[in-house]
Amino acid sequence: MIRRVVLALDDRLGTAHFMRKALRKAFPDHWSFMLGEIALYCFVVLLATGTYLGFFFDASAQPITYNGSYPSLHGIQMSAAYASVLRLSLDIRAGLLLRQIHHWAALVFVAAITVHMCRIFFTGAFRRPRELNWIVGLVLLILALGAGFTGYSLPDDLLSGTGLRIAYSVLLSVPVVGGYLAFLFFGGDFPATQTIGRLFFTHVLVLPALLVAAMAIHLGMIWRQKHTQFRGPGRTENNVIGSPLWPNYAMKSVGLLFAVAAILTALGAFFQINPIWLYGPYNPANVSSPAQPDWYIGWLEGALRLGPSWDWQIFNHTIPAPFFAGVLLPLVFFTLLFVWPFLERRITHDGQPHQLLDHPSDVPWRTGVGAAVLAFAIVLTFAGSDDVQAKIVGISVERLVNLYRIMLLVLPVAVGLLTFQFARELRARRNALAEAGTRIAISRTDSGGFAEQPEKDARRP
Amino acid sequence: MTARIWGIATAFSVSVLGSALFAAAYALHSGPQWEGLGLFVALGALGLGIVLWAAFAIPAEQVVDVRDDYPSDRDERSEAEAALEHGLAEIDRHGFLTKVLLAALGALGVAALFPLRSLAPGFGQGLYRTKWRRGARLVRENGVPVRASDLAVGSILTVFPDGYVDDASSQTLLLRLPPGVLAARPERRNWSPQGYVAFSKVCTHAGCPVGLYRASTYQLLCPCHQSVFDVAHAARPISGPAARALPQLPLEIAGDGYLQAQSDYTEPIGPGFWQRA
Numbered sequence: 242m243i244r245r246v247v248l249a250l251d252d253r254l255g256t257a258h259f260m261r262k263a264l265r266k267a268f269p270d271h272w273s274f275m276l277g278e279i280a281l282y283c284f285v286v287l288l289a290t291g292t293y294l295g296f297f298f299d300a301s302a303q304p305i306t307y308n309g310s311y312p313s314l315h316g317i318q319m320s321a322a323y324a325s326v327l328r329l330s331l332d333i334r335a336g337l338l339l340r341q342i343h344h345w346a347a348l349v350f351v352a353a354i355t356v357h358m359c360r361i362f363f364t365g366a367f368r369r370p371r372e373l374n375w376i377v378g379l380v381l382l383i384l385a386l387g388a389g390f391t392g393y394s395l396p397d398d399l400l401s402g403t404g405l406r407i408a409y410s411v412l413l414s415v416p417v418v419g420g421y422l423a424f425l426f427f428g429g430d431f432p433a434t435q436t437i438g439r440l441f442f443t444h445v446l447v448l449p450a451l452l453v454a455a456m457a458i459h460l461g462m463i464w465r466q467k468h469t470q471f472r473g474p475g476r477t478e479n480n481v482i483g484s485p486l487w488p489n490y491a492m493k494s495v496g497l498l499f500a501v502a503a504i505l506t507a508l509g510a511f512f513q514i515n516p517i518w519l520y521g522p523y524n525p526a527n528v529s530s531p532a533q534p535d536w537y538i539g540w541l542e543g544a545l546r547l548g549p550s551w552d553w554q555i556f557n558h559t560i561p562a563p564f565f566a567g568v569l570l571p572l573v574f575f576t577l578l579f580v581w582p583f584l585e586r587r588i589t590h591d592g593q594p595h596q597l598l599d600h601p602s603d604v605p606w607r608t609g610v611g612a613a614v615l616a617f618a619i620v621l622t623f624a625g626s627d628d629v630q631a632k633i634v635g636i637s638v639e640r641l642v643n644l645y646r647i648m649l650l651v652l653p654v655a656v657g658l659l660t661f662q663f664a665r666e667l668r669a670r671r672n673a674l675a676e677a678g679t680r681i682a683i684s685r686t687d688s689g690g691f692a693e694q695p696e697k698d699a700r701r702p
Numbered sequence: 703m704t705a706r707i708w709g710i711a712t713a714f715s716v717s718v719l720g721s722a723l724f725a726a727a728y729a730l731h732s733g734p735q736w737e738g739l740g741l742f743v744a745l746g747a748l749g750l751g752i753v754l755w756a757a758f759a760i761p762a763e764q765v766v767d768v769r770d771d772y773p774s775d776r777d778e779r780s781e782a783e784a785a786l787e788h789g790l791a792e793i794d795r796h797g798f799l800t801k802v803l804l805a806a807l808g809a810l811g812v813a814a815l816f817p818l819r820s821l822a823p824g825f826g827q828g829l830y831r832t833k834w835r836r837g838a839r840l841v842r843e844n845g846v847p848v849r850a851s852d853l854a855v856g857s858i859l860t861v862f863p864d865g866y867v868d869d870a871s872s873q874t875l876l877l878r879l880p881p882g883v884l885a886a887r888p889e890r891r892n893w894s895p896q897g898y899v900a901f902s903k904v905c906t907h908a909g910c911p912v913g914l915y916r917a918s919t920y921q922l923l924c925p926c927h928q929s930v931f932d933v934a935h936a937a938r939p940i941s942g943p944a945a946r947a948l949p950q951l952p953l954e955i956a957g958d959g960y961l962q963a964q965s966d967y968t969e970p971i972g973p974g975f976w977q978r979a
């Protein structure tokens with residue numbers, strides 16, 4: 242049977258050569274190489290759950306008066322979109338479960354992408370010949386952020402509507418073209434009736450299609466270039482050592498798919514997320530306090546809060562405050578990420594291809610820079626919920642904001658320098674050990690004593 | 703060996719039970735927790751079984767791949783380059799045609815931009831004007847107009863122009879201040895009859911409704927990024943990221959005792975944008 246399939250395919254397509262090599266392809270084993278896979282499997286879960294949700298979601302701003310199964314909202318005006326998510330959550334069996342899995346999967350998806358990116362950065366996996374895939378990966382991150390934000394905005398509840406209002410103002414703040422951009426994305430002045438339909442189409446077709454395309458390129462390049470590997474016995478710049486794709490790696494990876502799906506299911510089943518029936522429908526004159534976005538928007542929320550209160554008047558034109566924190570900062574941030582492989586090459590004058598990975602302590606300065614940037618993003622993220630913290634700690638938001646502004650400038654520098662120093666010491670210690678290992682070996686003499694003897698084949702770790 | 707096989711078989715059997723639990727929970731309307739528990743067990747046990755299988759029932763194996771796929775050898779590279787250049791040279795022999803071709807492609811590209819216009823409808827008025835007009839009555843969210851005698855000193859109310867309840871950009875905060883609190887600018891002296899003042903409720907930072915009021919200090923607070931506006935001084939921002947005061951709506955009291963607007967806001971409300979002078 243198997244023989245017949247293999248032969249039939251090869252007769253027609255000549256697949257045997259590819260198959261022989263592909264099935265025995267080596268996949269290096271390291272826990273950190275699972276991060277990208279986890280992201281991929283989150284995406285699989287998103288597609289599966291999202292498809293179910295899509296059949297029930299009504300992407301319409303049509304105002305209706307609610308008289309469904311949730312008494313607290315009876316008689317309240319809401320959009321058909323919000324009502325459809327209420328029905329999906331409260332009336333349709335398995336609807337709430339799948340909605341919550343979908344939302345958790347989105348959060349873990351972006352988290353997995355982010356940690357995966359950190360792995361690539363701190364091990365130098367972005368270096369030649371993999372600069373292109375670093376760029377494709379960043380595109381994937383941006384697409385995932387877009388998918389998350391558009392999805393979060395679909396239910397048209399009070400929380401997501403507030404987020405949209407802010408996004409609209411941020412777009413509006415762009416010099417020269419801001420107004421056109423905002424109208425282009427929202428379909429008119431906020432709140433426009435067309436917005437939900439556009440968000441829906443973008444969320445379920447445009448972004449997933451782009452994500453699939455970019456993932457195909459991403460994985461295709463990995464396949465072609467072969468995986469990097471950490472240093473180790475027998476591993477060189479010219480080989481890859483690992484489990485064969487078939488059956489070892491394939492089995493493990495399918496197991497991981499089900500494990501990821503299981504964990505996301507458990508999160509969706511037991512940890513309530515985005516209970517939109519408690520927030521109520523969006524109403525432009527209301528806002529809930531405190532309002533928190535999903536975690537991956539936190540750094541932008543924090544930037545808007547800490548941002549300077551500038552309102553620049555230039556030749557009878559305005560550049561308002563949200564531009565600096567909401568547009569310029571992320572623009573600089575992502576530009577820096579995009580050019581990093583080329584920037585680093587400029588700095589190190591190292592244009593050689595690298596198939597062996599760095600240990601983060603091998604390159605202290607890069608690790609220090611990465612740690613500083615992470616610290617910056619983390620301070621911003623925490624600042625994104627400063628009102629909640631102020632309430633808990635019992636100090637005024639104004640003072641906390643000032644504290645965060647100082648931390649935003651000081652902490653990244655401190656963290657970067659400490660990490661740099663730590664990595665250097667780690668490297669020095671490792672080198673010392675390695676050198677010691679090459680110099681001395683001790684053996685028992687016939688008389689029962691010890692003797693040093695030069696060791697020729699001592700391994701460097 | 704057999705113990706391992708049995709362990710893996712048990713995992714798959716547990717997964718079957720999980721699927722059954724999910725189906726039963728669905729059929730019995732048991733809610734997301736039971737459905738989720740079933741699905742979790744079904745997926746988790748399946749994953750566990752497969753991972754155990756891979757780890758214990760398939761011999762570990764290491765293979766070595768040699769990296770010889772790229773870069774290609776020197777001849778291959780120069781032949782690829784030559785092939786590309788050959789084609790380009792062929793095309794370029796008709797340099798004139800190339801230019802016309804590029805012009806045609808460019809025109810198509812520009813033409814394709816036109817439909818974008820339909821995606822961004824009527825940019826303009828909405829950003830500059832609200833629905834407030836001279837003589838528009840102030841009404842509450844339920845449409846009931848406000849009389850000058852209605853509000854106690856110190857209270858606050860969200861109002862809209864009559865006929866436009868819930869209009870997002872017209873939402874306005876009406877406050878009644880005790881005498882002597884308001885430090886009105888000279889040109890706004892007659893905008894606040896009997897201590898009534900009205901400010902746009904749309905935050906000048908990023909457009910959230912400025913929904914919180916600290917009556918003791920006459921401060922309005924935006925819950926989105928915590929901008930604070932000082933009502934007594936023309937709602938100027940005193941902390942947070944907002945840079946501009948909330949625009950003030952000129953009020954008057956009509957002959958019948960109802961509050962109404964003298965005009966629209968005298969400047970664009972809400973967050974700033976490039977075309978705003």
Ligand code: HEM
Nearest residue numbers: 291292294295298340344347388389392393395445449515
């Ligand atoms: C590509 C990655 C994706 C991400 C990051 C993502 C994220 C999200 C998020 C955060 C929500 C809000 C859910 C909630 O309120 O609980 C959402 C809603 C939704 N998503 Fe996705 N999603 C993705 C892909 C998809 C796909 C591929 C589909 C359909 C084929 C889909 C269909 C939907 C629908 C219909 C809703 C609205 C219903 C609701 O809110 O309950 N999503 N998405």
Ligand code: FES
Nearest residue numbers: 905907908924927
């Ligand atoms: S929208 Fe009011 S402070 Fe940002």
